[in-house]
Amino acid sequence: MTPETVLIIGAGQGGLQAAISLRQSGFAGTITLIGGEPGLPYQRPPLSKAYLRDGKAEALYLRPESFFDAKQIDYRPDTWVEAIDRTAQRVTVTGQSGAHALPYDHLVLATGTRNLRPPIEGIGLACDLRTLRDAQTLRDRLSQPTRIAVIGGGFIGLEFAAVARALGHEVAIIEAAPRLMARAVSAKMSAHFAELHRDWGNRLHLGQAAIAVEPSGVTLADGTKIASDFVLLAAGVRPNTELAEAAGLACDNGVRTDARLLTSDPAISALGDCASFPDPRSGAQIRLESVQAATDHARLIAKRIAKGDAAPYSAQPWFWSDQGPCKLQIAGFATPDAAEEEIAAGIIGRFDASGLSAIETLDNARAHMRARKLIASPVPITRAELEEIAA
Structure with a gap:
């Protein structure tokens, strides 16, 4: 049965994408998006780069204010969730209008992380x-x-x-x-x-x-x-799991989910930096700090809620970092103990017991896109195919 009311806690890119994808998937019910910060949802990655140089806050906003009215999304900034009542399926929030309760049929946790x-x-x-x-x-x-x-x-x-x-x-x-x-x-x-x-x-x-x-x-x-x-x-982050823990949800380096991003409560999903989920490749429980993962999580959850799609999460992760004029890009996910091998200048493969797990590239967008296709291949990868990345 399709839920009639979806409440999303967290208005970062993952939380906002969940609201957007619900509407794109045909969900016609009530969507409430709760954000702890004032103002419109915005991108975080440019904060450590472009914004420090140009100071253009307006360039960071993900959607204009008119978007929320047009899509009938009840966006509540500067609002905090104090508690989740799983039995009654409602949350207690505090904001400019004081404390009150909001009901949900399905709850999405997109609470992100905070600095360690x-x-x-x-x-x-x-x-x-x-x-x-x-x-x-x-x-x-x-x-x-x-x-x-x-x-x-x-x-x-x-x-x-x-x-x-x-x-x-x-x-x-x-x-x-x-x-x-x-x-x-x-x-x-x-x-x-x-x-x-x-x-x-x-x-x-x-x-x-x-x-x-x-x-x-x-x-x-x-x-x-x-x-x-x-x-x-800038010594790392920790997932915001306090609400989930207080509500009795299973947590393990984040809010623990299954391959469909459902928590231990089938009426609650979790996504993005706060979610711990099975790695599609290894099956190990992992947590990714990545805009790409958060938005891919959001799309999968939205399809499950709106269309009953029970497909497991299988997207290949990728990451990037712009430092000065240099762009580091990573396709796949490698643990710190993964072996490494230089494939070509500025291209490094990471390997574990199951084979190739990630490819790092430096200032080579073309090689990175090839690496993403290669990493996604379900068949074993040959040395010749690896070397073709740099061709």
Whole structure:
């Protein structure tokens, strides 16, 4: 039986896409989209790149205000869900009109993630880069020459560092792991980006955790003092699962779902960065921090709700990171312990016990698109086919 009322918690790209896809799939019932931030839903990836340079917030908006009226989507910004009552199938929300309950026939959790706060003394002094408001604050701070310490050598920290350095600021990157982007890319690609950042003038402090943040800078585990005027914290994220946990839903590095993205309650789905789901390739439970995954999840959930489509999630993941003039693209998903092999200059294959799991490319969009088609192939991939990616 098709639900008549769908309530979506989270108005990021995944949550908004769920609302859009429901209408595109012919769903004629009530859709309520709840967002914790004020204003219209917007893109997050440009916050660490283009927005810091141009400050054009209007370019980030995913849909104009008129869209929600036209599609009969009840969008409620600046509103927070306090609790989920699974028995009554309703949620308690607080917003500008106070606290009240909203019913649902099906609930979609698109609650995303929040920045990880490591146990570092004085970490409250550090800046975040997660929301548009965060980015606006950072852009103001970048208006004058300054010294910046970035805690975290993942995508966000490195993208910010590249922009800040290009604007003329002094940047020190602090990464507790022995190499950059260790969770996401091969050792060879990591080494290449370390060389790039050093060539741009960024100072790297690898294999040393930050243990204290003070107004004057950051102290590392070995006692090194890094002087800075402000500190950006980009040490990873954690999924927002508190609502799900309080409601008694199964959680495992995110809100646990099956292959159809249904939680342990068949009236509740989860998508995007907050969802833990079976990897279509390995069957292992994984969680992806990716706009592509969130929007693909949303489309699948919408088809299931609107049309009764019970197909499992099978989309191939892909990722990207723009750092300075360089574009890193990844087709597929590799665990940090995956073996690596250079296929051609700027093209690296990642392998596990089942074979090829991911392909990394640098400044080569054509090779990346070929890699995505190859990764999606259900048959074993030959060495010759791998080499053809670079042709």
